[in-house]
Amino acid sequence: MNSYLRSITAIADFLAAIQSPISDLELIQLTTVGLPKDYDSFVTTFSMLPGLTTFDKLCSKLLFYEQHLHYKENRYSAIHEAFVASTRESQGHRHTKGASNSKGNCNNQNKGGPGRNNNNKNKNNKSSSSTS
Numbered sequence: 001m002n003s004y005l006r007s008i009t010a011i012a013d014f015l016a017a018i019q020s021p022i023s024d025l026e027l028i029q030l031t032t033v034g035l036p037k038d039y040d041s042f043v044t045t046f047s048m049l050p051g052l053t054t055f056d057k058l059c060s061k062l063l064f065y066e067q068h069l070h071y072k073e074n075r076y077s078a079i080h081e082a083f084v085a086s087t088r089e090s091q092g093h094r095h096t097k098g099a100s101n102s103k104g105n106c107n108n109q110n111k112g113g114p115g116r117n118n119n120n121k122n123k124n125n126k127s128s129s130s131t132s
Contacts (some may be wrong), residue, residue, distance in 0.1 A: 004030070005062065005063075012055075022078075024055045039065065
């Protein structure tokens with residue numbers, strides 16, 4: 001954004017040097033027309049705000065908005081990376097191969113099926129009945 005704004009300023013300076021200066025409003029229009037699509041909402045908002053009619057104010061707002069876009073992009077990227085890492089980690093702890101249902105693969109525990117916990121209950125029952 002800095003280089004884009006410098007090029008706009010250079011054009012304005014050149015026009016002023018050849019005795020054809022442009023107004024701040026024309027400079028703002030020239031600047032906003034050349035912005036990428038990511039800045040469409042910014043341009044709409046900026047054009048509706050009263051009192052922001054100087055090129056210097058536009059430049060400071062554009063630089064702030066650029067930081068905002070980078071922050072959002074970096075934050076999204078960090079969140080995405082964390083999600084992918086946690087997904088990979090949870091997939092590494094699966095006990096079965098292939099597709100699984102949405103209820104998981106360990107839903108027979110504690111229901112009388114041949115799970116580890118049920119075997120322990122049977123052992124406890126046998127040992128308590130044999131010691132009586």
